[in-house]
Amino acid sequence: MWTFIQDQILGMKWLNVLIGNLLNALGLDISGKSGGAIQFFLYDVIKIVVLLCTLIFIISYIQSYFPPERTKKILGRFHGIGANIIAALLGTVTPFCSCSSIPLFMGFTSAGLPLGVTFSFLISSPMVDLGSLVLLMSTFGIKVAIVYVILGLMIAVAGGTLIEKLHLENQVEEFIRNAKQIDIPQEELTKKDRIKYAAEQVVGTLKKVLPYILAGVSIGAFIHNWIPKDFIVKFLGNGNPFGVIIATIAGVPMYADIFGCIPIAEALLVKGAKLGVVLSFMMGVTTLSLPSMIMLKKAIKPKLIGVFIAICTVGIILVGYFFNAIQYLLL
Numbered sequence: 001m002w003t004f005i006q007d008q009i010l011g012m013k014w015l016n017v018l019i020g021n022l023l024n025a026l027g028l029d030i031s032g033k034s035g036g037a038i039q040f041f042l043y044d045v046i047k048i049v050v051l052l053c054t055l056i057f058i059i060s061y062i063q064s065y066f067p068p069e070r071t072k073k074i075l076g077r078f079h080g081i082g083a084n085i086i087a088a089l090l091g092t093v094t095p096f097c098s099c100s101s102i103p104l105f106m107g108f109t110s111a112g113l114p115l116g117v118t119f120s121f122l123i124s125s126p127m128v129d130l131g132s133l134v135l136l137m138s139t140f141g142i143k144v145a146i147v148y149v150i151l152g153l154m155i156a157v158a159g160g161t162l163i164e165k166l167h168l169e170n171q172v173e174e175f176i177r178n179a180k181q182i183d184i185p186q187e188e189l190t191k192k193d194r195i196k197y198a199a200e201q202v203v204g205t206l207k208k209v210l211p212y213i214l215a216g217v218s219i220g221a222f223i224h225n226w227i228p229k230d231f232i233v234k235f236l237g238n239g240n241p242f243g244v245i246i247a248t249i250a251g252v253p254m255y256a257d258i259f260g261c262i263p264i265a266e267a268l269l270v271k272g273a274k275l276g277v278v279l280s281f282m283m284g285v286t287t288l289s290l291p292s293m294i295m296l297k298k299a300i301k302p303k304l305i306g307v308f309i310a311i312c313t314v315g316i317i318l319v320g321y322f323f324n325a326i327q328y329l330l331l
Contacts, residue, residue, distance in 0.1 A: 002142070010138035012050070016043045033225045040221040044263045048213055051138065052259050053202050055131040060201035062093050064194040071104075072111045075121075081161055084120040088156035091124030092133075092149075101125035102292065106299045110176045116164025120156045123312060126286045128152035132258045139266050140275075143330045144323075148279060151322070155315035162311060163304075171304035212260035220263030229271050236273035243277040244320035248313060251284025261285050275327040280320030287312050 007013045019042050020030045028035040066074070071090055078086050091101070105122040109115065128149045136145035189197070223232070236243040251261075265278035288309060296305060323330075 006137060006141065010051070010134065012043075012047045012138070015047060019043050019046075037221040037225040040224050040263075040267075041217050044217045044220065044266075045213065047138070048135070048217070048259050048262065049206070049210075051135055052131070052209070052213070053206060055134055056202045056205050057198045059093055059130050060198040061194050063201075064189055064197050066090065066093060072108060072113065075108070075113055075117055078117075081157065083114065083117045084157045084160040084164075085153075087117045087120040087160065088124040088128075088153045091121045091156065092129050092153075102295050102299065106176055109172055109299070114164055115169050115172065116160040116162075118160075119163045119308065120160030122308075123159050123287060124153060124156035126258075126292075127156065127283055129258070135258060135262055139262055140269075141331070144275065144279075147323070147326075147330065151319045152283070155312065155319065159308075159311040159315060163307060166307065168304050168307065171301040173299055173301065176299055209259055213263075216260030217263040220267040223264065223267035224270060227271060232268060233272035236268060236277045238274065243274060244280045244317055244324065247273075247277045247281035248284040248288075248316050248320065251281045252288050252290055258282060258286055274324045275331060276320035276323030276325075279323050280316050283316040283319065284313075287316070 016039070020039055023030050023035055023039055028038065030036055030039045074090070075083060075087055101122055104125070105118050108118045108121065132152075133145050133149050136148055233239060236247065240246070261282040265282050268278045268281070269275065293305060293309070296308075300308075
């Protein structure tokens with residue numbers, strides 16, 4: 001039963017077969033490079049968009065119960081590492097990319113929440129949202145997805161805790177530290193309001209991320225059908241012990257969410273890249289993208305940005321090598 005759910009419902013393997021049959025009927029050879037690339041592109045775009053819209057609707061409906069004021073009050077009830085854990089978990093039901101998470105991070109910081117708690121949220125939100133869990137399950141299987149989310153949460157909790165211990169509050173820009181907060185009573189939404197909000201989030205998020213999905217799938221299709229397997233194995237397979245580090249650094253200049261990264265990671269894995277390498281690439285893109293760091297620079301000073309990047313980079317690299325070591329148990 002679970003194999004059916006993973007392959008046919010989450011993975012939509014039936015859709016790949018259907019697209020292949022339609023392309024064959026149109027005279028395209030899907031075993032060739034061009035036909036195979038078109039099949040890969042159509043299948044992944046449709047699958048990701050369907051999953052994306054479904055997940056955003058569900059997650060946004062859940063998120064409607066956790067507006068910023070309520071989230072702030074929830075986090076304010078916890079202290080120590082417990083607060084970091086709750087912040088990391090709340091990050092899983094918030095926006096899908098780091099640029100969307102940063103405004104919430106700034107709001108929580110100006111509200112007086114501990115700096116380490118807000119960083120646990122900032123790390124967790126783009127790296128291990130619920131969407132990543134489902135999409136990873138559809139592509140790599142349930143074991144990889146669960147281990148990925150657990151390790152991502154561990155990075156968020158450990159990173160936030162370490163930043164708290166370093167007492168870097170003076171590295172937050174003054175306009176955020178001195179911002180005055182006004183508690184505005186939250187209007188209770190009706191079921192109809194929540195459905196409307198979720199539908200609006202689906203449309204808004206899809207418009208924002210669709211270009212990155214198309215770009216990611218295009219790159220994945222190119223890798224899948226035109227890049228020689230030996231080339232991928234040489235640089236990102238067993239033959240290169242620095243593959244995880246290369247993949248993590250390569251992800252930094254990019255800006256995408258996990259939905260745009262999955263097709264690239266999938267194609268790299270099929271071509272012979274190690275599991276830890278492709279997952280490190282995904283974590284690097286979603287957590288450490290250059291546009292996100294530029295936005296974050298408006299809120300915190302260079303020293304704290306450096307600490308944040310160092311913690312996330314080391315954590316991602318360690319996770320990558322760990323996945324490489326246990327790949328035989330997961331795939």
